[in-house]
Amino acid sequence: MRLVECGSIYSMYFLKEYWGKGLGTKLMDEIINILKNEGCKRVSLWVYETNIVY
Known part of the structure; x- marks a missing residue:
């Protein structure tokens, strides 16, 4: 396992037709698991200041 701090x-x-289906949550969960397995201790998520939540 490679140790990566962050x-x-x-x-x-x-695409708009995929909004609200939980795909972002599932993808984020998988990404976080991958990063944990790589030894990451922290994860940062970049969002636009004007990010709109639907």
Whole structure:
């Protein structure tokens, strides 16, 4: 296992027809598990200041 102090998620985009289906949550959960397995202790998520929640 490689020790990495921090992982970053820079972007994630879904077409509008996929919004509200839980795909972002499932993908984030999988990404976090992968980073944990790589030894990451922290994860940062970049979002736009004007990010809209639907």
